[in-house]
Structures are given as C-alpha cells and as structure tokens.
Amino acid sequence: MQNKNILFVIDSMGIGGAEQITLTLARRFVDNGYDVDLIVCDNVVLLGIPSEINLHILDFKKSFMDYTRYRNKLHRKIDNLIKENGYEYDLILVELQKATRLMRGYNHPNLYHCIHSTLSQTAFKNRKGVRLFFKKRSLHKIYNGLNIITVSDGIKDDLLTTIGVKPQSIQTIYNPIDRERIARLALEPNPVQEDDYIVHVGRFDPAKRHDILLKAFAFSGLDTKLVLVGDGNQRDRIIAWIDEFGVKEKVIICGFIQNPFPVIKNAKMLVMSSEYEGFGNVIVEALMLGTPVVSTDCKSGPNEIMTDSLVEYLVPINNAEKLSEALQMVYCNPYVIPNTLMDRFLPETIMRTYMELMEP
Numbered sequence: 305m306q307n308k309n310i311l312f313v314i315d316s317m318g319i320g321g322a323e324q325i326t327l328t329l330a331r332r333f334v335d336n337g338y339d340v341d342l343i344v345c346d347n348v349v350l351l352g353i354p355s356e357i358n359l360h361i362l363d364f365k366k367s368f369m370d371y372t373r374y375r376n377k378l379h380r381k382i383d384n385l386i387k388e389n390g391y392e393y394d395l396i397l398v399e400l401q402k403a404t405r406l407m408r409g410y411n412h413p414n415l416y417h418c419i420h421s422t423l424s425q426t427a428f429k430n431r432k433g434v435r436l437f438f439k440k441r442s443l444h445k446i447y448n449g450l451n452i453i454t455v456s457d458g459i460k461d462d463l464l465t466t467i468g469v470k471p472q473s474i475q476t477i478y479n480p481i482d483r484e485r486i487a488r489l490a491l492e493p494n495p496v497q498e499d500d501y502i503v504h505v506g507r508f509d510p511a512k513r514h515d516i517l518l519k520a521f522a523f524s525g526l527d528t529k530l531v532l533v534g535d536g537n538q539r540d541r542i543i544a545w546i547d548e549f550g551v552k553e554k555v556i557i558c559g560f561i562q563n564p565f566p567v568i569k570n571a572k573m574l575v576m577s578s579e580y581e582g583f584g585n586v587i588v589e590a591l592m593l594g595t596p597v598v599s600t601d602c603k604s605g606p607n608e609i610m611t612d613s614l615v616e617y618l619v620p621i622n623n624a625e626k627l628s629e630a631l632q633m634v635y636c637n638p639y640v641i642p643n644t645l646m647d648r649f650l651p652e653t654i655m656r657t658y659m660e661l662m663e664p
Contacts, residue, residue: 311393322421332482396416397453456608505533505567511580522551529556573634575597
C-alpha cells in the first residue's frame with residue numbers, strides 16, 4: 305500500500321508558535337508513515353528540520369509584482385514535485401497569510417488554509433472609516449472561498465463575525481502539543497537559578513500587556529520573583545515599567561530561551577496577561593507539566609483551554625487588580641490540574657482530525 309503524502313506550505317520556519325506547531329504536525333505525520341514535503345516561502349529556517357521531512361525553499365523576495373511572480377513560481381514548484389515524486393498529495397496544509405496569498409488559485413481537493421491568530425486584533429488596530437473598510441476588503445479578497453482551519457473557536461468567530469469572511473468551509477482544529485517531548489525537554493538544566501518564582505513566557509509585544517502583568521505583580525506583594533522569558537521591541541519599555549512599579553529587585557528578564565520547559569516546570573505558576581491570543585500554546589504546555597496557570601480571559605484561546613474547574617483562574621483583560629488577586633490565590637493555594645483535561649490537545653488526538661480531511 306502506497307504511503308499518504310502531505311505538503312505543508314508556510315511563510316517561514318522562524319521561532320513563532322505557528323512554526324513550532326507546523327513542525328510538530330509534520331513530525332507526527334512522519335512518525336505515522338506519511339511522506340512529508342515542506343515548502344518555506346521566505347528563506348528563513350531557524351528550527352531544526354528532521355531529515356525525514358523534505359525541505360524546499362521558495363526564497364520569496366518582495367518586489368514589483370512580487371505576489372503574482374512568486375505565486376506562479378510556487379505553483380510550478382508544487383507541480384514539479386508531484387511529477388518528480390510520482391504521486392499526488394493527499395493533503396495540502398497552508399500556514400500563515402503570505403503562504404495563503406501565494407497559494408490562491410492552486411486547485412486541489414484537499415487544500416486547507418490554517419489561521420493561527422485573531423486577525424482583526426492586528427489588522428484593524430488604529431484603523432477607522434475608509435482605512436478599516438479597505439482592510440476588511442483586503443482580508444475578504446485573501447480568505448473568501450477558501451477551506452479554512454482555525455486553531456480556536458475564538459479565531460473562527462472573529463473571522464466570520466468581526467471580519468465577515470465567507471469561506472468555502474471552516475472548522476476548528478486545536479494545536480497539537482507533544483506532552484512526551486516537552487516532559488523530556490523539561491528535565492534539562494533550569495537556567496533560572498531560583499527556587500521560588502512565577503513565570504511569563506511570551507514575546508515582548510504590546511499584545512502581551514507586560515504593563516498589566518508588572519502592575520499586578522507589584523499589587524500582589526508576593527514574596528517571590530517574576531521571571532520574564534522572551535524578547536522583542538518592547539524590551540526598553542518593560543524595563544521602564546519595572547522601575548515605575550518598584551519591582552526591580554524582584555523581576556528577572558531571561559530573554560529568549562530555546563528550551564523554556566525547565567523554567568515552566570519549576571515555576572510556582574505561569575501567568576498570561578495578554579489582551580488577545582490565537583490559541584495560547586504555553587497554557588497547555590504549562591498545565592501538561594503540572595504548573596498551575598492564571599490567564600486573562602482574552603478573545604480566543606485561554607477560555608477554550610481552561611475549562612471545567614480551571615475557569616475560576618481566568619480574569620478579565622486589562623485589569624491589574626483582578627490579575628493580582630488571582631496571583632495571590634494560586635500562589636498561596638496551588639490548584640490540582642485534572643489528569644485528563646489536556647488529552648484533547650495531544651498530537652494523536654489532533655492527528656485523527658487531520659486524517660479525516662483525507663477521507664473521501
């Protein structure tokens with residue numbers, strides 16, 4: 305019996321969440337006996353790609369008529385791969401917006417475009433009137449008529465209701481989180497040389513609301529350290545907020561860490577203060593490692609992960625006082641994480657849904 309054949313097309317393989325999830329999925333398809341090709345549009349590959357995954361670089365360069373030219377180049381590349389390999393793809397998964405724009409017009413019965421973020425939050429920011437109208441129209445042009453997969457119901461609702469996209473089909477498939485892999489990585493040495501700390505993991509970006517986090521931490525009065533794992537263009541502002549809220553001696557900025565799992569596993573809790581998320585991989589990862597989580601109840605992601613008994617550890621966005629109260633409550637009385645609550649995010653569970661896409 306001939307193996308099934310999968311093609312991933314993605315903007316780049318940087319260190320973002322969508323890239324990590326794509327690699328997790330690709331690895332799992334390989335483990336299940338599938339042949340996997342991966343086309344990266346930009347010449348950016350920062351993650352280790354296993355040799356079993358066939359990597360191809362489009363090397364997109366922005367220039368006049370860039371999307372038309374590279375769209376044709378990408379479509380020819382896929383057709384050539386089909387000829388060289390001697391088989392059609394059983395499933396094509398397109399990740400992120402540039403890849404979606406470049407794949408428009410490519411005909412395949414099992415081609416799905418995956419959306420990993422709440423598009424309105426980034427696309428509509430500071431736009432009103434005519435500018436907002438044209439941005440909506442641009443997104444309609446990109447996504448209307450496509451088969452779409454969103455990684456949370458919140459993203460799906462945002463796409464259909466806030467943006468008004470009319471897809472050919474749309475469904476939610478949650479991100480797969482490899483519990484065995486992160487548990488193994490969590491056994492490596494912890495770069496944080498502290499016995500007592502809480503942790504925030506995320507890029508230094510306005511959406512993560514480090515100002516609310518630091519204000520809440522200051523309000524809490526907790527006798528512990530706050531460890532910030534990440535980096536980004538708001539680093540200087542975060543340092544200024546640390547001084548402003550008087551917590552300079554209690555905050556540790558680690559920067560980006562390739563393997564954050566030992567830090568997460570050994571923390572008293574993980575806190576997420578975001579104004580919006582697509583899914584919230586780090587919440588699932590922390591809970592799988594046995595670390596309690598306090599999170600804002602932002603538009604998509606956290607409230608689909610923290611269900612049942614964990615709902616009470618969700619707090620309103622942009623509310624430092626409520627976040628402070630939750631930090632105090634969980635630090636003083638850590639909760640027990642139900643053993644099976646995260647099973648729905650395991651790769652083998654998610655894989656079954658993707659396999660169903662290939663069924664006639």
